[in-house]
Amino acid sequence: MRTGKRKKRRTGLYLVMLVVGIFLSTLVVQGISLRANCQKLAAEQSQLQEKKESLQKEQQEIKEKAQYMKTDKYIEDIAREKFGLVYEDEIIFKAADSE
DSSP states (O other), rough: OHHHHHHHHHEEEEEHHHHHHHHHHHHHHHHHHHHHHHHHHHHHHHHHHHHHHHHHHHHHHHHHHHHTTTTTHHHHHHHHHHOOOTTTOOOOOOOOOOO
């Protein structure tokens, strides 16, 4: 009778150890998965941070250009470049056409 009790205890102990082993192995697998996911998200965060800085720089350049476009200097530059307008007292020198 005692041997039957011991076998039941051993079987119960083995079952408990098996459940604990499965639980621990599941925790290890999930931990590895979470670590890989964390590294992937950290890399994505750094890429997004770089993109944010780039877009902020571009936004600043657009604001500066918008301020420049409101000035008389911009209007004068466009008139000279697109329409060839000059002041009355200016002399225009043109390069000879090479034929």
